[in-house]
Amino acid sequence: MPSSTHILLVEDNPDDIELTLRAFRQHQLGNEISVVRDGVEALDYLYARGQYAGRNGNCLPTLILLDLKLPKLHGIEVLKEIRAQPITECLPVVILTTSDEEKDIVESYRNGANSYVRKPVRYEDFVAAVRELGLYWLLLNTPPKKRA
Amino acid sequence: MPKTRIRPYKLLSIIVALATGVLAIDLTQPLGVAGGELYLPAMLLALWLPSFAWIFTIAVLCTLYTLFGHAFAPFAGMPLAYLDHRLISLAIIWAITLAGWFLKRGETALSESEMRYRRVVDMVSDGIFVIDRHSIMRYVSDRGADIFGFTPRELIGHPLARLMDAETFQRHKQGMTRYLETGKPQLPWRGVEVEGRHRDGSRVPHWLQIEKYTEHGQQYFIGTLHDLRDHHRLLASLNQQEWALGERTKELDCLYQLSLLASRPGISLAELCALTVELLPASWQHPAIARACIYFDDESYHTEEYAETPWCQTEELVVKGHVRGSVSVCYEENPPLAGKDSFLEEEHALLEEVATRLALAITRREAEIELEQLNAELEQRVEKRTAELQLLNHELDAFAYSVSHDLRAPLRSIDGFSQALMEDHADGLDPEGLHYLERVRGGTQRMGKLIDDLLVLSRTTRMTLEPQPVDLSRTALQLLAELQSTEPKRTMELQVAPKLELRGDASALVIVLQNLLGNAWKYTRHVPTPRIEVGMRTIDGQPSYFVADNGVGFDMLHAGRLFAAFERLHPAEEFPGTGIGLAIVQRLIQRHGGRVWAEAEVDKGACFYFTVGEYPTTKTPGS
Numbered sequence: 001m002p003s004s005t006h007i008l009l010v011e012d013n014p015d016d017i018e019l020t021l022r023a024f025r026q027h028q029l030g031n032e033i034s035v036v037r038d039g040v041e042a043l044d045y046l047y048a049r050g051q052y053a054g055r056n057g058n059c060l061p062t063l064i065l066l067d068l069k070l071p072k073l074h075g076i077e078v079l080k081e082i083r084a085q086p087i088t089e090c091l092p093v094v095i096l097t098t099s100d101e102e103k104d105i106v107e108s109y110r111n112g113a114n115s116y117v118r119k120p121v122r123y124e125d126f127v128a129a130v131r132e133l134g135l136y137w138l139l140l141n142t143p144p145k146k147r148a
Numbered sequence: 149m150p151k152t153r154i155r156p157y158k159l160l161s162i163i164v165a166l167a168t169g170v171l172a173i174d175l176t177q178p179l180g181v182a183g184g185e186l187y188l189p190a191m192l193l194a195l196w197l198p199s200f201a202w203i204f205t206i207a208v209l210c211t212l213y214t215l216f217g218h219a220f221a222p223f224a225g226m227p228l229a230y231l232d233h234r235l236i237s238l239a240i241i242w243a244i245t246l247a248g249w250f251l252k253r254g255e256t257a258l259s260e261s262e263m264r265y266r267r268v269v270d271m272v273s274d275g276i277f278v279i280d281r282h283s284i285m286r287y288v289s290d291r292g293a294d295i296f297g298f299t300p301r302e303l304i305g306h307p308l309a310r311l312m313d314a315e316t317f318q319r320h321k322q323g324m325t326r327y328l329e330t331g332k333p334q335l336p337w338r339g340v341e342v343e344g345r346h347r348d349g350s351r352v353p354h355w356l357q358i359e360k361y362t363e364h365g366q367q368y369f370i371g372t373l374h375d376l377r378d379h380h381r382l383l384a385s386l387n388q389q390e391w392a393l394g395e396r397t398k399e400l401d402c403l404y405q406l407s408l409l410a411s412r413p414g415i416s417l418a419e420l421c422a423l424t425v426e427l428l429p430a431s432w433q434h435p436a437i438a439r440a441c442i443y444f445d446d447e448s449y450h451t452e453e454y455a456e457t458p459w460c461q462t463e464e465l466v467v468k469g470h471v472r473g474s475v476s477v478c479y480e481e482n483p484p485l486a487g488k489d490s491f492l493e494e495e496h497a498l499l500e501e502v503a504t505r506l507a508l509a510i511t512r513r514e515a516e517i518e519l520e521q522l523n524a525e526l527e528q529r530v531e532k533r534t535a536e537l538q539l540l541n542h543e544l545d546a547f548a549y550s551v552s553h554d555l556r557a558p559l560r561s562i563d564g565f566s567q568a569l570m571e572d573h574a575d576g577l578d579p580e581g582l583h584y585l586e587r588v589r590g591g592t593q594r595m596g597k598l599i600d601d602l603l604v605l606s607r608t609t610r611m612t613l614e615p616q617p618v619d620l621s622r623t624a625l626q627l628l629a630e631l632q633s634t635e636p637k638r639t640m641e642l643q644v645a646p647k648l649e650l651r652g653d654a655s656a657l658v659i660v661l662q663n664l665l666g667n668a669w670k671y672t673r674h675v676p677t678p679r680i681e682v683g684m685r686t687i688d689g690q691p692s693y694f695v696a697d698n699g700v701g702f703d704m705l706h707a708g709r710l711f712a713a714f715e716r717l718h719p720a721e722e723f724p725g726t727g728i729g730l731a732i733v734q735r736l737i738q739r740h741g742g743r744v745w746a747e748a749e750v751d752k753g754a755c756f757y758f759t760v761g762e763y764p765t766t767k768t769p770g771s
Contacts, residue, residue: 015561022568069553098553098560100603121559121596123567123589 005138007033008061010042010078011096012071019123020065020096023130034061039073042066043081046088060091063137066113068097068104076107083112090144092137156198160206163197166190167210174217184214184237191244195251203248210241275354275373280366281328283308283321295354295375297347311344311352328367333358341376353380395433399498402431406502410509417513421449424506428477432495437480444473444510454478459490463503467510475503541610548606555599563592594726601728604659605713608735613653615761620648620657620693624682627661631669640672645683648693652760656736663729664695664756670723671699671754687757696755701748710746733758 007024011017017035024033036042042064044050048057064082068075075095082088094115095108105116117133120126170186187210194206218234269276275292279285284307288300296303296311303310309317323334344352355374360367405427409420421442428440429451441450444465459479464471477499479490566585574582624644632640650657665680672678681696702710702717709715713731733756737744741761748754 013557013561015564016557019561019564019568022564098556101548119556119560121556121563122593123560123564126560126564 005032006059006061006063007134007138008042008045008064009033009035010037010039010064010066010070010075011035012037012067012069016067016119019126020130023127024134026127027131027134038071039075039078041072042070042078043073046082047085057087060088062092062143063133064091064093065096065133066093068095068099068108076104076111079108079111079113092141092143094133094137096133156202159193159196160202163190163193163206164209166193167206167213171213171217174213175220184210184217184234185240187214187237188240188244191241195244195248199256200249200252203245203252207241207245207248211238214238214241273375275375277371277373279308279369279371281324281368283324285310286368292373295373296344296352313345316343316345344373353377395492395494398431399494402427402498403501403505406505406509410505410512415513417444417510417517418447418449420506420509420513421447424502425449425451425475428475428502431498432477432479433492434479434483437483439478439480441476441478442473442506443476453480455480457481459483459486461491461496461499463499465503465507465510467507467514472507472510475499475506544606544610548603551599551603556596559592559596559599563589563596566592594724598726598728601726601732605728605732605735608656608659608732608739611653611656613656613739615651616654618650618652618654618657620650620661621646621682623654623658624648624661624665624695627658627665628669628680631665638678640669641677641679643679643681643683648682648684650691650693650760652740656740660733660736660758661695663733667729667756668695668697668699668754670725671701671718672697673699673723675699685757687759690759692757692759694755694757696753698753701750701752701754703750704748707746707748711744 009017009020011020021033021035034045036045041051045052045055046060048055066075066078070078075097079093079095082091082093089112092114093112094117095104095113096117096119097104098119100118108116115133115137117129120129167187167190170190173186174184191206191210194203197203197206214234214237218231269289270291273291275295276287276289277285277292278287284305285303286305288298288303290300293300293303298310308320312320319334327333339355339357341353342356344354346352353376355376357372359370361370362368406424409415409423409427415423421444425440425442429435429438432438439451439454441448441454442465443449455478456476457478457480459482460476461478462474462476465473465475477491477495483490566589569577570582570585577585621644628640628642628644632638661682665682668680672680675698677698679698682694683696684691684693686692700718700723706717710717711730711734714727716725716727718725734744737758737760742759744756744758746754746756
């Protein structure tokens with residue numbers, strides 16, 4: 001059984017993946033972080049299909065960190081699908097992206113994102129942001145117990 | 149009646165002469181003229197005198213003569229018997245006088261009544277004729293004769309044929325004969341309109357009423373005759389006027405309809421000509437045989453069955469000095485009662501007017517069409533330009549998005565991995581290596597800021613401005629408080645004028661103040677007693693808001709480069725910045741329809757002014 005702090009990172013940039021994982025590691029938050037590299041893969045993972053057909057579909061991440069600019073399927077589309085499926089509709093989704101376009105922010109919240117975090121350029125700031133995120137969503141926040 | 153007036157004087161002188169003659173005989177004859185009997189004939193004559201007064205005068209004269217004769221006549225003896233004769237004569241004289249009195253009393257009454265009737269007859273405007281059964285005129289009133297150009301004397305005793313043409317007289321004779329035989333009148337007694345003939349041969353229409361009467365066993369017919377010539381003339385003139393009015397109305401209606409057509413929005417020239425041509429025939433004197441045709445720019449528009457005939461009128465269509473066609477109206481056949489010209493003068497004028505107005509309408513319509521085309525072209529061009537602009541905007545959006553997202557990612561990588569290197573492999577690096585890594589990270593962070601500022605600049609061009617009242621004083625105080633919180637240890641003299649209110653986009657003005665105050669904050673860093681002032685002055689009649697500081701200032705020589713992006717007047721080491729802030733300020737102020745400018749002096753400070761909404765798109769120096 002996976003631990004209670006199970007994070008799904010949807011990110012296509014390998015640098016960002018590595019830096020994010022490093023940041024989580026530094027704060028001992030990365031007990032289990034699954035990484036998927038595009039939107040389709042993210043949905044396959046969540047609904048245990050395609051290359052993830054063997055995965056236990058009932059085991060859902062505690063938190064999804066979702067980039068917007070993704071290959072194959074845009075982050076917003078992924079978010080829409082997550083919110084459309086009863087099994088994932090309550091999952092906390094935090095948009096973690098480089099963009100600070102008002103359009104992206106509004107679209108994200110409109111489609112049910114729980115937070116919107118812009119990746120700072122300065123690494124210290126980025127690490128701090130990841131720390132805050134982990135602390136808040138994994139430890140402080142109470143997600144609904146019951147899952148479909 | 150002047151003749152009847154002269155007669156009594158003649159008669160009077162005869163009587164007086166007779167009486168005087170008798171007196172002379174009386175005085176000279178020895179027998180004494182049988183005692184005055186000779187005066188009796190004179191007395192009897194006097195009865196024919198017109199009035200009793202005259203008879204009475206003669207009676208007195210004869211009495212005096214008789215008495216005079218008695219006194220002076222040379223008679224011999226028997227004076228008593230002689231006197232007796234004279235007295236009998238006198239008695240007879242006065243008896244005659246008395247008879248005369250009775251006679252004249254009746255006569256005067258009769259003649260007054262006759263005079264009255266005669267006056268009435270002469271006064272009425274109708275003529276009165278009396279004819280006998282042979283159609284001989286027995287009486288004609290003055291007015292009656294005058295109607296036909298005669299005097300009564302020229303007519304009385306003449307047959308009625310004098311006053312009518314042969315045919316009419318023939319009919320009259322037949323009617324008279326039949327009436328005399330059957331007693332049934334040919335003409336109604338109550339009146340009928342008949343036509344007589346004037347002395348000069350012209351017709352004399354008149355209203356005739358006839359009455360018959362019998363006098364001395366003879367049958368007479370009295371006719372009253374009312375002259376209808378004036379009446380007929382009036383009627384004819386009225387008819388003429390009514391007809392003319394009808395024609396003019398048709399012409400006016402034609403022109404009115406034409407002007408309606410001409411002002412119909414969006415009408416094409418072909419429609420205008422085709423509809424105008426249909427208007428024309430109805431406005432001509434003989435619409436049933438009138439056909440119309442318009443030639444315009446080698447096209448012909450005509451009514452049904454149009455064909456050129458010898459009875460045509462044509463006017464040229466002159467549009468802006470060029471003959472572009474013609475308008476024609478033709479009659480199928482020569483119209484009835486036509487003179488040398490088949491068309492009225494008014495119709496020539498009408499066609500000319502139609503041609504002029506049609507040409508004007510065409511001129512106007514062509515101008516309108518040209519304008520419409522120009523407008524359409526312009527609209528098309530605007531649409532094209534708008535589409536291009538939209539495309540450009542879209543591209544700019546995509547670019548900005550890409551800058552925001554893609555350019556920052558590698559920066560983050562560089563910074564992140566430098567940091568990782570420093571943290572995880574510090575042992576393998578000497579201090580110089582570490583320093584270089586620090587420099588790498590400093591560069592990435594500056595570039596990150598630069599990208600962010602560039603994004604703001606690009607957004608300021610695209611953001612939608614919503615003008616609303618903005619309290620500039622409050623905004624400035626808030627922003628200064630924020631700046632103060634970043635450096636709580638700095639002491640700064642702040643002076644913000646109260647109630648600086650203007651109309652503009654709140655968030656845009658926040659960005660403007662943020663930049664101006666941020667600069668002021670930054671450039672007063674090395675001043676011992678830093679001071680920032682926010683206020684308003686009226687310059688050139690415009691309320692000009694300003695942010696002033698006593699910082700390092702700058703040389704006005706370089707003021708032109710102030711508002712250009714990436715231009716910096718101070719070294720980055722001393723005063724960090726990207727050189728985009730003032731470019732952003734200028735763009736926002738320009739989009740507010742205002743202008744921004746600066747006044748400064750090295751080491752004395754700088755003052756940045758801006759106005760809002762007064763100068764539409766004035767370019768500032770250096771922009």
